[in-house]
Amino acid sequence: MPERAKMRKPDVKVVILGDMNVGKTSLLHRYTEKKFKDTVSTVGGAFFLKQWGPYNISIWDTAGREQFHGLGSMYCRGASAVILTYDVTNWQSLTELEDRFLSLTDTANADCIYAIVGNKADLTESSAQGPVPEDGQGEQESVGTELRPTGGGSSSGGGGGGGDALHQKQVNQDDALALYARVLRYKGLDGMACPPGESLCFETSAKTGYNVDVLFETIFDMVLPSILKKRREGEPSTVDLEDCRVPKSIKGGCCA
Amino acid sequence: MEQDNPGSANSEDVRTNEASPVTCPADTDPLPVTCPADTDPPPVTCPADTDPLPSGPQSSSGCEEQGDVPLLENHIQSEETQSRPEDELEAGCPDVSTVTDCSTQREDEILEQDSAPDDVSGETGQSAPDVVSGETGQPANPDGEGHTHPDGEGHTHLLPERNSDSASAEDGRDDSEEFVAAMLARSKLEEQGLGTKGSSPPLAETGGPPPPGAHRDEDVTGDAWRAHRKHVFVLSEAGKPIYSRYGSEEALSSTMGVMMALVSFVQSGDNNIRSVYSDQHTVVFMTQGPLVLVSVSSSGQSEQQLRVELRYVHNQIVSMLTEASIARIFQTKKNYDLRRLLAGSEKILDGLLDLLDSDPSFLLSAVHCVPLASSLRDSLSQILQKAITPNLVFSILIARQQLITIVQEKTVIEDARLEPSDLHLLFNLIGASSAFQAGEIWTPICLPCFNPDCYFYAYISYLDPPECTVCLLLLSTDKEAFYAVAECKRKIEEAMMAQNALAAIAKAHSYSVSQVGVSDLRHFMYKPFDVPDNHRQLTQFTSPEMESPYSSEEERTRLLDLYRDLHSRIHSSSRPLKLIYHVAERETLLAWVTSKFELYTCFSPLVTKASAINAITKLLRWIKKEEERLFIRYPPKYSTTPNPSRSSRKAAEQHDSTDNGFLSLL
Structure with missing residues (x-):
């Protein structure tokens, strides 16, 4: 379309996926606004254009709700990076990544990079102490997963009282690394050619800002080669939905 | 609502004494000059006593008069569903699956009223208008909401001693209606704490709602939960909780189970439960495909209004999932937990219910435009x-x-x-x-x-x-x-x-009622109707800022409650009115419906009837003068085909010169 020439052209597309209430919107908000605030559940997906140095990076903050599942593949089309987000206090949220969200990334670029991010790390940071009793977990599951609006976990412990403010960490870094390996296998990518899991598995806290900037900067650094390549190739591939499949097949052979 | 408040109970007397709801055949009397009772106030009558129809729970005055009856008098409104499918449409509650919506239905209804102006107590001046004559059965609304069953079918008065008897459920089984009534009364007593709530005014209850977000954690057995002004529940046909405005759905699953039991019990008799009335609360049931919506309200709103609100809740759910997919889901799995798909949307439903309570555009089914x-x-x-x-x-x-x-x-x-x-x-x-x-x-x-x-x-x-x-x-x-x-x-x-343009928009804001230049006028809502040759115009209304004395949340709610009360009387299916002059405790209100518009006005309490009428004449002139600014007259169109033509725009401009019926009365 001719009008598109006027649009500020995004150089690359990053998509944040994950179950609802893991804190996707909060993560992005922490990174862009350097603030943590209560958010409401995202509807559909929200599109942001982030100026990163000389580059325009488009970021899709998607809704985690099953209701909007059908849109997922549209958001992911032509993506250069996918941030798979889970909640470290919720094992189910990690499982969902594999069950529900991984298949959405089929439309992403072949050289897409995948980051596994465990959010709400502030809830478990000093989790070396004794585990929270079983019923505490149950409460976290039901309150946090099903009823809470998306939030970085600021008030997730509200029902539990102040005593056991720390939640049991349900997902460890090792689980995330294992998932990363499975993601690569699913994608048919060569583990040796791809960035090592250690550099793409993060634990973050949108509430405190812990690791959030590191996460986004690392990912942007990693997509830089594909930005540069795209600029060299001239035509953008991420913007145009109709055309994006063509460059994808061109680049099929190479992993950045 | 009003019987809870001693002050407004008095005002009700005042109203009945001095100038009660008057039906004014608007076509012949364009201005309310013929308001009754200026010289000859009708006697104070108890409408419930004199009303020849057994329509106690419907007539709002009737309810008020029954305030001293023990609270255990419950009424069940039910009706044969299959025999009268069109009744629901008549009542201004169109089926969602039909193309029309609430607003157009409502307008139809009003137009019908206009076409039959002489039906209700035609001798405006002399008869106490609250006393409805026997011929209320208008051809347009032969049955309405099912309130005026002449033979009282499906209309049970529950005797107090039966109700207090815990074994009544067993006793009543041979008589299905009484069984249901007993069930309802018991469950309501348990769930709503009717016995304990007594006479606390509902307005006080709205004073301190818990902060948003805390609703889900509420203790559903606590008094605070029971005291909420309006509860809304959504459940599936299998009795699975889907949404509750207050408290978590899990905690309420047994309560919702009782609701579903009631619905299916009445359904098993080829009937549909529509509403339950108690002294304090109105319970309205609505079945929409596989979903059941229940409103438990102590706000004093009419069943019709609550039903419209439930329809909004249903529509909001449909807006997220579509009706077809909801039907499909429940077709394949009857006991599906719809919260799976709606999770995260509670805030949207919460927000809708808050808006329903605070924004009159829902009441009027019209859109408020920026002047x-x-x-x-x-x-x-x-x-x-x-x-x-x-x-x-x-x-x-x-x-x-x-x-x-x-x-x-x-x-x-x-x-x-x-x-x-x-x-x-x-x-x-x-x-x-x-x-x-x-x-x-x-x-x-x-x-x-x-x-x-x-x-x-x-x-x-x-x-x-x-x-x-x-x-x-x-x-x-x-x-x-x-x-x-x-x-x-x-x-x-x-x-x-x-x-x-943004700066220009920023400068545009709602106007003050003082711009009208009528000293006694405090607030108004004006909704012009579509005229036949332009029936596709968006229904709109205009209203000034709510200013002092209605600047506080509480007072705003009070004024809206008064408007709602007038609205429900005007649109009462059994006894629609055209004109109401209502002297309330702290203000005087006048509501007026014609074929051209619907108008609600609020005056200072000491206004005289003559000056109120004068003020309305001035107000209508002012609106006529300002209508270009207050309303979107002709929504423009475009064509997304390659060569967009400007023809539609031109057509609209041509129309502009003609009178579209706004205020052609004057």
Whole structure:
């Protein structure tokens, strides 16, 4: 379309996926606004254009709700990076990544990079102490997963009282690394050619800002080669939905 | 509502004494000059006693008079569903699956009233209008909501001793209706704490609602939970909880089980439970496909109004999932937990219910427009008309939950228009999803009145971050059109920048009632009706800022309650009225419906009837003078075909010169 020439052209597309209430919107908000605030559940997906140095990076903050599942593949089309987000206090949220969200990334670029991010790390940071009793977990599951609006976990412990403010960490870094390996296998990518899991598995806290900037900067650094390549190739591939499949097949052979 | 408040009980007497609801055949008497009882006040009558019809629970005055009857008198309204399928439509509650929506139905109803002006107590001056004569059975509303069953079928008065008997359920089994009544009374006593709540005024209860977000954690056995003014529950036919306004659904699963038991018990007798009345509460049931919606309200609203609200709740759920997919889900799995799909949407439903309580546009089924110089509105519309892309069907500009302008695709929807109720859902969605306002949102949304089974894709973006008051909403039918639609937004942004339109919009805000220049007038709501030759116009209303003494939340609610009460009397299905002059405790209100408009006014308490009438004449003149600014007269259209023609626009301009019926009475 001719009008598109006027649009500020995004150089690359990053998509944040994950179950609802893991804190996707909060993560992005922490990174862009350097603030943590209560958010409401995202509807559909929200599109942001982030100026990163000389580059325009488009970021899709998607809704985690099953209701909007059908849109997922549209958001992911032509993506250069996918941030798979889970909640470290919720094992189910990690499982969902594999069950529900991984298949959405089929439309992403072949050289897409995948980051596994465990959010709400502030809830478990000093989790070396004794585990929270079983019923505490149950409460976290039901309150946090099903009823809470998306939030970085600021008030997730509200029902539990102040005593056991720390939640049991349900997902460890090792689980995330294992998932990363499975993601690569699913994608048919060569583990040796791809960035090592250690550099793409993060634990973050949108509430405190812990690791959030590191996460986004690392990912942007990693997509830089594909930005540069795209600029060299001239035509953008991420913007145009109709055309994006063509460059994808061109680049099929190479992993950045 | 009013019987709870000693003060307003008095005012009710005053009203009955001095000037009661008057039906005025509006076609013959355009101004309420013939208001009754100036010289000859009718005797204080107890309408319930003199009413020849057994319609106790319906007549609001009747309820008030029954205030001293023990609370255990419950009434069940039920009716044969299969024999009278059209009754529901008559009552202003159209089926969602039909194309029409609430607003058009309501208008039809009013027009019907106008065409039969002599039905209700025609001798305006002499008879106490509260006493409805036996001929209320208007041809237009032969049955209405099922309140006026002449033979009292499905209408049970429960005797107090039976109700207090815990074994009544067993006793009543041979008589199904009494069994149900006993069940209801018992469950209501248990769930609502009727016995303990006594006479606390409902307005006081609204004073301290828990902060938003805390609702889900509420203790559903506590008094505070019971004291909420209005509960709304949504459950599936299998009795699975889907939504509760207060408290967590899990904790309420047994309560919802009881509700479902009631619904299915009455259904098993080929009947449909519609409502239950108690002294304090009105319980309204609505079945919509596989969903059951229940409203438990102590707000004093009429069943009809509560039903409209439930329909909004249902429509909001449909807007997220579509009716077809809800039906499909429950077809394959009867006991599906719909919360799986709705999870995260509670805030949207919460927001809708708050808006229903606080925003009169829902009551009037009309859209509130930002007052704007018509030249500015036109130029904004032209900007929207120019920024188009294939499959774009609606471009809507919104400021602070009010409409600036709406432009629609011409050919695709020749016969359709966006209904106010669909717009309300969109406004609510925007309000409830605005937390992260810098981004551009792309989301599927179904507009139930337009088409309950399909999605539009909505592009939502604020044009003035970080203030986030002016919002652009573009609706496309193409799921993949985000980038094309986003480009339209950039064009609109540029064009608005060039015209400095945002600053102009920022200057436009609601007006003060003082601009009308009538000293006693405190507030009003004016809703013009469509006229036949322009029936596709969006239903709108205008209303000034609520100023002192209605600047506090509490007073605002009180005024809205008064308006709601007038609205329910005017639109009462059994005894519709045209004109009500209501002397309340702290203000005097006048509501008036004609074939051209619906008007609610609020005056200072000491206004005289003559001066109120004078004021309304002035007000109508003022609105007539300002209507270009207050309303969107002709929503412009565009064509997203390659060569957009300006013909529709020209046609609209031609129309502009003709009188569209606004206030042609004067």
